[in-house]
């Protein structure tokens with residue numbers, strides 16, 4: 001039985017991983033995803049610099065590939081990500097006018113999310129918008145529009161795909177403890193925005209963990225999950241894939257009723273964005289590592 005099958009037996013929606021065409025065309029890698037995971041998240045192909053590198057010229061080739069692969073292989077998709085300060089083309093960063101940036105966000109979100117309407121379970125509509133003090137990160141979005149860019153993006157996303165669950169996603173929100181300023185800041189803002197009617201369905205916690213941080217995940221994640229209808233761990237990887245830390249992290253989601261799933265950020269270590277940390281569940285030969293067996297044994 002795969003971790004994904006165990007997850008579904010526990011009432012969760014998926015245990016997923018990230019990929020893109022470059023990974024899905026590697027047979028051994030695609031076989032592991034087909035057998036062991038229930039959801040794929042585009043690692044890079046859904047980001048603004050790929051989707052709309054030039055204003056109004058959309059490139060969906062990579063994301064189409066992933067979504068088609070998912071449909072053919074009966075996998076769910078987490079959309080990632082429409083509004084993010086990073087991997088953002090310079091033509092967007094150069095906008096200094098509210099009306100223009102509003103239209104640009106609306107057009108980008110509507111076109112990307114609308115294209116896959118009905119095919120994507122969840123979208124990270126806004127990614128990494130908080131700073132470590134729990135305020136708004138400085139970006140073209142916050143500088144030009146203040147926090148209103150959140151409403152603009154989520155309202156456009158809801159219209160573009162009413163069936164998708166709309167997430168706000170960030171890092172260092174479950175790593176540092178429940179009183180960490182970024183965690184409490186995200187809770188404060190999201191609570192306010194949901195109360196104001198902004199269509200945010202979920203909070204995503206990335207969970208790129210350093211050694212010793214997994215002990216903080218359960219309490220922080222339950223505090224975040226308490227203010228939205230759904231939550232998820234969206235990009236898990238852990239230094240050296242310490243088995244006990246993987247179990248503690250994944251268990252945190254399992255134990256929270258509205259935590260709908262866990263995504264690990266890649267299949268095998270050499271393909272990880274943190275490759276030097278060997279943070280994933282499969283080694284270079286696509287064999288399972290001790291953390292994988294520990295999860296199977298414990299969940």
Ligand code: XIL
Nearest residue numbers: 043044080127128171206235272273
């Ligand atoms: C990373 C990808 O894994 C890399 O391939 C890319 O070079 C940079 O982005 N937070 C996120 C993800 O939300 O999109 C990032 O993915 C990792 C950090």
